[in-house]
Amino acid sequence: MTTQPDPLPPIELAAPDISVHRAGNIGVDYVSSFDSGKPGPHVMLQALTHGNELCGAIVLDELLRAGLRPAAGRLTVAFANTQAYANWNPADPDVSRFVDEDYNRVWSDEVLSGPRDSVELRRARELGGFVARADYLLDIHSMREPCPPLMVCGVAGRGGEKGAAMARRMGVPRHLLIDTGHPAGPRMIEHGGYSQPASPRTAVLIECGQHWERASVDVARETVRRFLDVTGVLDYGRSAWTGDAPARALPSPGGQDDDAPRVVRVTHAVVARSLSFRFAGDYRGLEVIERAGDPIAYDGEETIRAPYDRTVLVMPSKAHLRIGNTMVRLGRFDD
Ligand SMILES: [Zn+2]
Structure with missing residues (x-):
């Protein structure tokens, strides 16, 4: 495939x-x-x-x-x-x-x-x-x-x-x-x-x-x-130059709600080494791979695996498969 x-x-x-x-x-x-x-x-x-x-x-x-x-x-x-x-x-x-x-x-x-x-x-x-x-x-x-x-x-x-x-x-x-x-x-x-x-x-x-x-x-x-x-x-x-109301109230400083911003730190870039590179799932970005060692992608004979628990996938690319291109970056949440 x-x-x-x-x-x-x-x-x-x-x-x-x-x-x-x-x-x-x-x-x-x-x-x-x-x-x-x-x-x-x-x-x-x-x-x-x-x-x-x-x-x-x-x-x-x-x-x-x-x-x-x-x-x-x-x-x-x-x-x-x-x-x-x-x-x-x-x-x-x-x-x-x-x-x-x-x-x-x-x-x-x-x-x-x-x-x-x-x-x-x-x-x-x-x-x-x-x-x-x-x-x-x-x-x-x-x-x-x-x-x-x-x-x-x-x-x-x-x-x-x-x-x-x-x-x-x-x-x-x-x-x-x-x-x-x-x-x-x-x-x-x-x-x-x-x-x-x-x-x-x-x-x-x-x-x-x-x-x-x-x-x-x-x-x-x-x-x-x-x-x-x-x-x-x-x-x-x-600053509502279009006349419509702002989308929602600004968050309170230090707000702990579910929507509170979270930092992802990128640690790795996964580069395609063959034209048979394919992802292990239909990723859209910001998916979390729960366990270290779980597969993320297959590239020729190689399986690319999550380097640590709760690996976050950052901007997987499906449109630009070329050898040497970065296909996805991997990161972890700060908290
Ligand atoms: Zn741009």
Whole structure:
């Protein structure tokens, strides 16, 4: 038996026309930045780090059209990989992820200031100053597989803990990830002070659910509201730019209810070594394998087994089976 890619999930979302935001107000295409005139942090919201992830574009388009402005500090709203997004095609929805390379793997000083060139590097060099100057950054993403929402808080010992602390204050989503980064290169949330534990600057990355499912927009909207609230640039109750009520009351600090956020620490990456890689179950992500030694996947002659009790599966990939690709990451709950 070989692993066949899952059929394409249905496309429930329409890609918004964001051309009205192109001019922006600060001299860089698709960047708008608003100063409240009052003291406060510089908060940055970013969508379209990956050009086929629609929910962030939908929510930031709504927010800009509604004329939302910060009550304190500065709010910067950016659409990142707009060149990739211009290639959006619902009949081939993976093609607009990037043009030349993954925009979210180029965020080292060496690469950004080095001689290499690509569509994504040019854009990263345009937006790099905003990313470097913001006190708080929310990078809005979605996932290829239908997985519950999760917050990527950063790398253990390199900013992941302060990201998780911020996500706990936000109270959403339920699952917070402290991971090991990507060998292909650092993400925006690891750039500069974001990855320095002593720096107050904090960045988090929300994975809102499957790329094209309607619910991902609700997750993105609620996450943006709470991010604006905890960073202090806008009250939660006043950040309802669509007119509808916030999804639910903010959790009480230290709340112990079943929905209280939980941190998953990634410890292992499982890489495909053959084209016969297949999972032992129909995993969607965040399943818990109860016992050490239980099978997770089969790869050629090898059985990949849970390294410890209560192993958590993080973002299993069924769409991108290639030798050398990370197929799933494994982690454990902090508590
Ligand atoms: Zn993404």
